[in-house]
Amino acid sequence: MKSVINFCKKLLNSTNDKVAHDFSQGPIVIPRDQHPVSRQLISNNALKVLYRLNKGGFDAYLVGGGVRDILLGLAPKDFDIVTNATPEQIKGLFRNCRLIGRRFRLAHIVFGREVIEVATFRGHHDDNSGNNQKISKQSDQGMLLRDNIYGTIDEDAERRDFTINALYYSTKDFNVYDFAGGVHDIEQGVIRLIGDPETRYREDPVRMLRAIRFATKLDMTISEETHAPIKPLASLLSNIPAARMFEEFLKLFVSGKAVANYHMLREYDLFEHFFPSVERALCANDNFSLDESEQIAQFILQALENTDIRIANEQRVTPAFLFAAILWFPLQKRIASIKAASDILPQDAFFQAYHELMSEQQQSVAIPKRFQLVIKDIWILQERFEKREPKRAYKTLEHPKFRAGYDFLLLRAEFADDSVKELAKWWTDFQDAPQATQSQMLKTTGRSAKPRRKMRRKRRPNSKSTSES
Structure with a gap:
């Protein structure tokens, strides 16, 4: 250089x-x-x-x-x-x-x-x-x-x-x-x-995102006259098609500079145009406390940092994992709100919250369906990890998206309570253990399924024996 x-x-x-x-x-x-x-x-x-x-x-x-x-x-x-x-x-x-x-x-x-x-x-x-x-x-x-x-x-x-x-x-x-x-x-x-910067940004508001991306990618600074209009004109990004915003998301967050781009996007009030529900949570709105907002920020940063490290090591990354991480806390808040408002099964609460959150998110960033399905699998697996009965545990281990879900569990464990940390350690040990060890682990979790009582079938009256009686 x-x-x-x-x-x-x-x-x-x-x-x-x-x-x-x-x-x-x-x-x-x-x-x-x-x-x-x-x-x-x-x-x-x-x-x-x-x-x-x-x-x-x-x-x-x-x-x-x-x-x-x-x-x-x-x-x-x-x-x-x-x-x-x-x-x-x-x-x-x-x-x-x-x-x-x-x-x-x-x-x-x-x-x-x-x-x-x-x-x-x-x-x-x-x-x-x-x-x-x-x-x-x-x-x-x-x-x-x-x-x-x-x-x-x-x-x-x-x-x-x-x-x-x-x-x-x-x-x-x-x-x-x-x-x-x-x-x-x-x-x-x-x-x-x-x-003229204002005219050029009005012609194509995505230039505000490009300025940030070039600055982080090339290790440069944005000139004063170029960055001055960004905050006042940030709202213009709401006019950009959601499909194009998805392409910009990939360039900003799956190129090895996710952490640096995240900080600059928030500095210039542009992040909210990718994730409005997350920005509200980061600003302690939507019933999120300051402590929750700080936890969300640290959780997102860790996910972005992990992504940057994987890209630097030429390891495979999927945008679905980042979407799952960024939207995780708004999803949990929405599930809790639905449960509090109605007597509903946890599974139904999850799917209602999922559809509401993704419908809102699609208006900002059009996440392709192939990634939506992976996001949903990652989230569903978090609940399945808690079910460690023998049949369920082995079925979870064979899930096509087990690895992505497990990596997400490890990420959660860095910020969650001891129960999630214990769960992450259990699955870390379980997946690589010999079958005999796995069987022993399932017995000692204290969560093995209770043996089902066999129902005795009632014998139907035999017409022949009835007539002979």
Whole structure:
């Protein structure tokens, strides 16, 4: 990382510290011998797309995160490309292309499991001719609902969100083009929006989440003018579709920086737009006490920290586990409230609370059904762990989601009373014990099932014996 920072400083000195925030002056052009971006660091499939677009007579550039991460000394995960070819022209060049998106039309070039995203240069919305009305639309709050306006590379750079993403690499001349002072901000470690921050956030409120994600991912700080409007405009996230919020949840919480993102989301009043019921609990509302709120905060943080550790160790994680942990205490409070209000069986109280909580949650984050089912299994298993009769214990052990439920029990044990700690230790010992030991453990729990009394069947009167009597 230090060598890259030194490169940036050297580069800035070589350009007289000129930062191209004035788009009218054009980009800073960084020749090949003054930057570390190399074709050896770029996906072969991305290079194929760049070469074919160039061969087809179009301009094409690697843009954004791919260029930024190489300058930072990181291994890029995504290779996005921009071009002056329209989506239809791109599709004409690639048989393995599919067009997606209504808000902004994109081309996905599919190479097996790798997908290279190609976008047409975006243009401005200030066309007074009226020709853009059918391809561009904004809400009353300024959010872009449709954005299929194409332009030049200069216009495209102005439409980028952050300066560090307005960096373009060409395979024609191997130059890097810096339109917004992105190299300077990389050297300074600053996340800075291009243009007026309030306008840019209104165009797409998700940029507030992206600012936080880039800050934690790249270990940078958000510039003052960029973070100042976030709190006042936080409510705009309520206009974002719940399905898109799920995608943002994955990027924020299942990328290895969950703890850092959680703290920043709460700092800027954005967490409540993911989990409104949890935020109320964290603020000691909805009949939660201050002590309960503190316990909930520690419980969530531990779950997030465990997730970050697993990702760092390249272990498998599932979003369902995080959802189960984050929503656990609101679920318990709701179950208790239902039980207090009516004479209802515990199982019925659970399912009523589950459906109410998930229906509310779906309005903020659209959790796919495949994850909802796992969440439910994890929660149901917590009650089943308490049933240690022989048949039930073995059946619980064979449950497909036993491991996830058991890990959740261990998490609960860190914050619960001694009875939950004892339960977690019992299941830890039981699952790896030999069968003979397991049988002994089941006998000594004091919870073995009482032998069922055999009911003697009443003999029906025999018609023959009756007649003979």
